[in-house]
Amino acid sequence: MAMISAQTFFISFFGLAAVWFGVVVFRTHSMMRSALALLFSQTAIGAMFIGMQAEFLGVLQIMMMATEMSIMAIFMVMFMMDPGGLGKMDMTHQKRLSVITGLVAFVAIVAVAVFTDWGPLAGSVPDSAQQTEDLGLELMGRSMLIFETAGLTLLTAMIAATAVAVEPIKRNRD
Amino acid sequence: MTTALILLLLAVGAYLVAVIEAWTVSGRWQLAAPITAGIALLGRESIVPRKLDRVFFEVAPVLLLISALLAATVLPLTPGLIITDLATGALFINAALVYVLVALLMAGWGPNGAYAMIGGWRFLGQLIAYAMLIVMPVTAVAMRAESLLTTQIVTSQADLWNILYQPLGFVLFFVAAMALAFLPPFDLTTATSELAGGVEAEYSGVRLAVFRLGRLVLVITLAATTVVFYLGGWQGPWLPPWAWSAIKILAVTALMLLAGRVLPRIREADLLNLCWKLGIPLALLNIFVVGLQVLVWP
Amino acid sequence: MTPELFPALITGAALFGIGIYGALSQTNLVMLLMGVELILAGAMVNLVAFWHHLHPDTPAGQMFVLIVMTVMAVEMAVGFGVAIARFRAIGSVEMEEAAELKG
Numbered sequence: 001m002a003m004i005s006a007q008t009f010f011i012s013f014f015g016l017a018a019v020w021f022g023v024v025v026f027r028t029h030s031m032m033r034s035a036l037a038l039l040f041s042q043t044a045i046g047a048m049f050i051g052m053q054a055e056f057l058g059v060l061q062i063m064m065m066a067t068e069m070s071i072m073a074i075f076m077v078m079f080m081m082d083p084g085g086l087g088k089m090d091m092t093h094q095k096r097l098s099v100i101t102g103l104v105a106f107v108a109i110v111a112v113a114v115f116t117d118w119g120p121l122a123g124s125v126p127d128s129a130q131q132t133e134d135l136g137l138e139l140m141g142r143s144m145l146i147f148e149t150a151g152l153t154l155l156t157a158m159i160a161a162t163a164v165a166v167e168p169i170k171r172n173r174d
Numbered sequence: 175m176t177t178a179l180i181l182l183l184l185a186v187g188a189y190l191v192a193v194i195e196a197w198t199v200s201g202r203w204q205l206a207a208p209i210t211a212g213i214a215l216l217g218r219e220s221i222v223p224r225k226l227d228r229v230f231f232e233v234a235p236v237l238l239l240i241s242a243l244l245a246a247t248v249l250p251l252t253p254g255l256i257i258t259d260l261a262t263g264a265l266f267i268n269a270a271l272v273y274v275l276v277a278l279l280m281a282g283w284g285p286n287g288a289y290a291m292i293g294g295w296r297f298l299g300q301l302i303a304y305a306m307l308i309v310m311p312v313t314a315v316a317m318r319a320e321s322l323l324t325t326q327i328v329t330s331q332a333d334l335w336n337i338l339y340q341p342l343g344f345v346l347f348f349v350a351a352m353a354l355a356f357l358p359p360f361d362l363t364t365a366t367s368e369l370a371g372g373v374e375a376e377y378s379g380v381r382l383a384v385f386r387l388g389r390l391v392l393v394i395t396l397a398a399t400t401v402v403f404y405l406g407g408w409q410g411p412w413l414p415p416w417a418w419s420a421i422k423i424l425a426v427t428a429l430m431l432l433a434g435r436v437l438p439r440i441r442e443a444d445l446l447n448l449c450w451k452l453g454i455p456l457a458l459l460n461i462f463v464v465g466l467q468v469l470v471w472p
Numbered sequence: 473m474t475p476e477l478f479p480a481l482i483t484g485a486a487l488f489g490i491g492i493y494g495a496l497s498q499t500n501l502v503m504l505l506m507g508v509e510l511i512l513a514g515a516m517v518n519l520v521a522f523w524h525h526l527h528p529d530t531p532a533g534q535m536f537v538l539i540v541m542t543v544m545a546v547e548m549a550v551g552f553g554v555a556i557a558r559f560r561a562i563g564s565v566e567m568e569e570a571a572e573l574k575g
């Protein structure tokens with residue numbers, strides 16, 4: 001057996017953890033467990049990013065996804081019929097179509113990934129402090145337009161979501 | 175070696191936090207009280223509710239302790255004493271401390287009890303309020319230090335501590351840190367008089383001991399973070415660096431624990447109102463002002 | 473064949489497949505959004521793998537991942553706003569009942 005480096009081992013381990021938690025999301029009956037399984041899947045993905053030496057992205061992913069998935073947890077408890085999962089309801093439709101589509105997508109992407117020659121591998125990755133500085137300079141320099149557009153899009157989304165979610169004022173007061 | 179030393183210092187720190195908290199409540203220095211209380215908790219029977227979510231119930235106190243410990247791994251207590259000097263240290267502290275929320279949600283949902291569940295969801299509401307107030311002052315601090323390395327942040331305060339350079343940021347970060355550690359007046363999560371203990375209500379025995387220990391380590395980690403970001407870390411005139419770190423961390427802890435004794439408990443709606451209408455514009459103003467300062471005084 | 477990329481790319485493909493299964497099979501809007509989150513996460517894993525192995529000197533790769541994270545947050549926020557409005561109007565967020573525009 002060839003010697004696998006520590007980096008490949010960690011990436012594979014966290015990749016397996018991410019996929020396993022992703023499967024748990026749709027297999028468990030308890031809604032809260034589903035939301036927190038998705039949270040830990042995203043944490044494993046963040047750990048994969050750190051393993052692939054993209055430290056800023058990994059830490060950012062871990063931080064943001066914990067908050068987002070916790071908010072998703074409260075929305076599940078608000079909107080779903082059996083958040084505790086004790087009733088064991090089946091909440092799926094078009095099962096065969098979705099399983100087949102999922103499998104076909106997986107096999108197609110793996111085939112493309114395995115059989116393509118992705119070109120020469122790069123040598124070394126710059127260290128984390130240098131990466132963070134480069135990313136900051138890139139954000140503020142060449143990609144400033146993208147950054148500003150993303151900021152405006154976020155603001156619009158915040159206002160739109162608040163406007164849609166606000167309780168409409170009852171007009172018939174007497 | 176460094177890891178063992180820092181863990182030992184955190185344990186001593188947690189003990190001192192418990193002593194200071196008892197002092198703020200009763201006014202007397204009960205030095206043996208935390209140890210005897212801990213041993214009593216370990217010896218008590220662990221009552222487990224019926225029909226609970228076993229995974230969440232068991233994992234929640236441990237996750238609280240682990241997330242506080244993880245946040246403490248990137249804090250420098252003296253120039254050489256840091257477990258791992260990550261290049262994105264200041265951001266990693268926030269990432270680790272978010273798992274306090276996950277732990278409290280698990281602790282709220284796990285025991286299958288009404289009071290615990292309400293306590294857990296109340297903490298989520300509090301997070302919406304304090305999350306921005308924790309991250310934005312850190313942005314201003316990192317702007318001055320031009321790096322996210324925690325050691326760099328401390329050395330950048332060599333001529334003027336950040337509490338004087340960015341006082342607005344300090345106030346906002348201090349308030350948000352108290353809200354993160356669910357200390358009074360932000361302790362709706364574990365409100366003893368209102369929710370019968372909230373998230374702590376269904377825990378007893380060993381798990382309650384781990385939960386309380388996790389909370390103490392969280393308080394001291396947040397005090398250490400405030401000292402690193404705003405009070406110049408280990409820097410000071412005559413005493414050695416570790417003495418200055420210890421004095422500053424204990425002073426900040428005492429201040430955090432005392433502030434809850436004079437303010438009434440804040441409701442969720444009022445906290446959200448204050449933080450979003452007043453806190454976030456002030457945090458943005460802080461970033462703007464610090465940016466001007468960094469450009470004008472190099 | 474470049475075997476160094478395999479663990480990350482296969483993980484990305486698996487997350488994408490699970491996400492598509494979730495997005496197509498779930499009847500509740502919140503579960504469907506979770507499927508979409510998994511799809512975007514799979515794409516991000518692939519992006520970082522390509523950045524790390526093929527172009528580590530260009531920060532633009534990391535920029536792309538930041539934008540995808542922003543899109544995830546925005547899409548979740550607007551999706552939950554729509555879910556709240558629908559829940560107020562109808563009383564549930566099931567996809568089976570959303571087959572018509574009326575009501």
